[in-house]
Amino acid sequence: MSQLFHGTFVHTVDGKLEILENTYMHVKDGKIEYIGKDKPAFEGEIQEFGENKLIMPGLIDCHIHAPQYVFAGCGFDLPLLEWLNTYTFPAESKFKEVDYAKRIYKAVVDRTLSSGTTTACYFATIHTPASHFLAEECKKRGQRAFIGKVSMDRNSPDFYIETTEDAISKAKEFVDSFKDPESIVQPIVTPRFVPTCTPALMKGLHEIIEKHPHCLIQSHVSENLGEIAWVKELHPECPNYTSVYEEFGLLNQHTILAHGVHLTDEELKLLAKTGGAIAHCPSSNFMLYSGICDVRRLLDAGVKVGLGTDVAGGPSPSMIHAMQNALICSRANLFQHRKDGQEYKLLETADVFYLATEGGANALSIGDKVGNFKVGKEFDAIVADMNTGLCDCFTKEKTTDLLDKFVQRADDRNIIRVYVRGNLVKSTAK
Structure with a gap:
C-alpha cells in the first residue's frame, strides 16, 4: 500500500525539535520512503491535513x-x-x-x-x-x-x-x-x-x-x-x-x-x-x-x-x-x-x-523502527486537529504554539487519525 501525506510534520531528531511545514511524506508498505518539500510522483489521492493540524509520531x-x-x-x-x-x-x-x-x-x-x-x-x-x-x-x-x-x-x-x-x-x-x-x-x-x-x-x-x-x-x-x-x-x-x-x-x-x-x-x-x-x-x-x-x-x-x-x-x-x-x-x-x-x-x-x-x-529498544519520521522507519503517527475539543484557533497559528496547545490542552477529541505501521487504526476525520 502506498500513501502520500501533505501537511505540517512535527517530530524530534536526537532529542531536537524539528518542524516541517508544507511537507510531503510518502509511505509505502508501512514505512517512510520520502519526506520533503517537493511533491513526489504519486498516483492516488493525497491525504491533506491543512491549517492548524499537526502530524506527529504516535x-x-x-x-x-x-x-x-x-x-x-x-x-x-x-x-x-x-x-x-x-x-x-x-x-x-x-x-x-x-x-x-x-x-x-x-x-x-x-x-x-x-x-x-x-x-x-x-x-x-x-x-x-x-x-x-x-x-x-x-x-x-x-x-x-x-x-x-x-x-x-x-x-x-x-x-x-x-x-x-x-x-x-x-x-x-x-x-x-x-x-x-x-x-x-x-x-x-x-x-x-x-x-x-x-x-x-x-x-x-x-x-x-x-x-x-x-x-x-x-x-x-x-x-x-x-x-x-x-x-x-x-x-x-x-x-x-x-x-x-x-x-x-x-x-x-x-x-x-x-x-x-x-x-x-x-x-x-x-x-x-x-x-x-x-x-x-x-x-x-x-x-x-x-x-x-x-x-x-x-x-x-x-x-x-x-x-x-x-x-x-x-x-x-x-x-x-x-x-x-x-x-x-x-x-x-x-x-x-x-x-x-x-x-x-x-x-x-x-x-x-x-x-x-x-x-x-x-x-523500549524500538528507536530503530519508530519514534520519529526518519526515512526507513515505520509510520506510527497521529494527526491532531487543534481547532476542536478544548482548543480554539482564531487564526492560522504558529506551529510551536500549536504544539504547546497540544501538550497543554488537547485530549482524545483532538486526535482525528491514528496510524500504526501505516495502517489507519482510528479515524474521526471527516
Whole structure:
C-alpha cells in the first residue's frame, strides 16, 4: 500500500525539535520512503491535513497496568504499599476469569488508541489466558504493544500469588508462544517488583532472557522511600535497589524500570553503564505522593528516559496528560533548586514531547523502527486537529504554539487519525 501525506510534520531528531511545514511524506508498505518539500510522483489521492493540524509520531506509553484501568482514579488517599493491597491485588485477581478480562482489555486498548497511544508497554496479571487475550486484542486493533504476564511469588496475598515453579514455567511458556519477531505485539518479561519476587524466581526469569536475548524486561524501581527500605531489608547484600536487578541478570539495554524517583548517583551510573531505561510516571508519582522525579538529572547522567501513564497509579490513560504532568513535575524541581540557591534547566514542551515519542521508542529498544519520521522507519503517527475539543484557533497559528496547545490542552477529541505501521487504526476525520 502506498500513501502520500501533505501537511505540517512535527517530530524530534536526537532529542531536537524539528518542524516541517508544507511537507510531503510518502509511505509505502508501512514505512517512510520520502519526506520533503517537493511533491513526489504519486498516483492516488493525497491525504491533506491543512491549517492548524499537526502530524506527529504516535505516542508511546512506557508503563501502563492494563487490568488497573478498572479502578483508575480511585484510592489516592493511600500510599503505594497500602494502595496495592486495598485496590490493586484484589482487582487484578479477578482476571483469572477470561470473560471478565476480555471486557476490560477491550476497553483499555480502545481508550489508549483513541488517546493516540500507538505503542503501549503493558503489565497484565499473573493469568496466562487473559494475558494472551490482551496480546490478541492489540494485534486485532493494530496497536503496537509489549505484553507482560506478571511474575510474583512472595509478599503477595494468598488469593493472588504463584509458586516459584509456576511463575517461571508460565513466564517461559508465555514468552515462547510469541513466534513472529516482526509482529507489532511482543512479550516482555515482567517481575512485578523486587519485594514480590524471590531470588529463585528472578534467576529463573534470567534464564528465559538468556534464551531470548532480545526480549525486553520491565519492572519498578525506587518509587517511594518505604519500598526502598523494604528492598534493603530483603537484599542487604546489594548496595541499592537497582543493583538487585543487576545481581539477578535482569538489568541490561532492554530493561525498562518504572519511576526511579529516588535513584542514587550510583544507580544512575549503573543504569547508564548497562543501558537500562526509566519510565517517568509523573502522574502516579504525584497521586500516590511517592516523590518528584528529577528527569533532567537522569538525562544529564546519560540514562534513557521514556514517559508512562502508570494507570492506575496515574488516573488517566492519556499520554497527553502524562506530558502535562511531566512539565509540572519539572517546575516543582525548579522551585526546590531555587530554594537551595541552584540553577536548574526546566523541561520544556519539546522535551516532554520527545519523552512521549522518540525517547519512549529508545527506552523500549524500538528507536530503530519508530519514534520519529526518519526515512526507513515505520509510520506510527497521529494527526491532531487543534481547532476542536478544548482548543480554539482564531487564526492560522504558529506551529510551536500549536504544539504547546497540544501538550497543554488537547485530549482524545483532538486526535482525528491514528496510524500504526501505516495502517489507519482510528479515524474521526471527516
